Amino acid sequence: MIVKMMNNEVIAEKLDIDKLSSTSNTFHIADLGYDFNTLFTSLIPEKSYFVAGVPCSFYGRLFLQSSLDIVHVSYAIHWLSKVPGEVLDINSPSWNKGKIYYTSASDEVFNAYAAQFANDMNNFLNARAEEVVVGGLVLLVMIAIPDGVHRSQSASGMVYDALGLCLMDMAHEIHL
DSSP states (O other), X not given: OHHHHHHHHHHHHHTTOSOOOSOOOOOOOOOTTOOXXXXXXXXXXXXXXXXXXXXXXXXXXXXXXXXXXXXXXXXXXXXXXXXXXXXXXXXXXXXXXXXXXXXXXXXXXXHHHHHHHHHHHHHHHHHHHHHEEEEEEEEXXXXXXXXXXXXXXXXXXXXXXXXXXXXXXXXXXXXX
């Protein structure tokens, strides 16, 4: 709710609007059969907005140069474009023993994921820099870990550890 209010304030200020409407749509996409056609048909036609579903990676260009006034990315940019190759290599000091997370892993594993994130973020920001008009806004909402908190002790780290263990157990059961 706080993020929504902050976003509304920034957008209203940028567009020189006194107040944005507090009514909004909330879309929950938890159904594996859900698609963007269903989402788009559920939008309120009386509202004035443009929506696009683009079937490409957001780590590269998606839109025309200088064509976007506002970009809002919520809880998506922290997903990497690919698994770092060195965490898959059994002979690498960064090998992650088949795990898909790094919260309790060695610093070598963490550094491999951090390097991939830095590369992905650089690609994302460069692509948006070409697409956003001069003076436009890019709003990012993402998971972060406070300074001084080890990744394994963060709330998200604990959740990923638990989910990762469940996935490893499920994969092990399949091989039995």
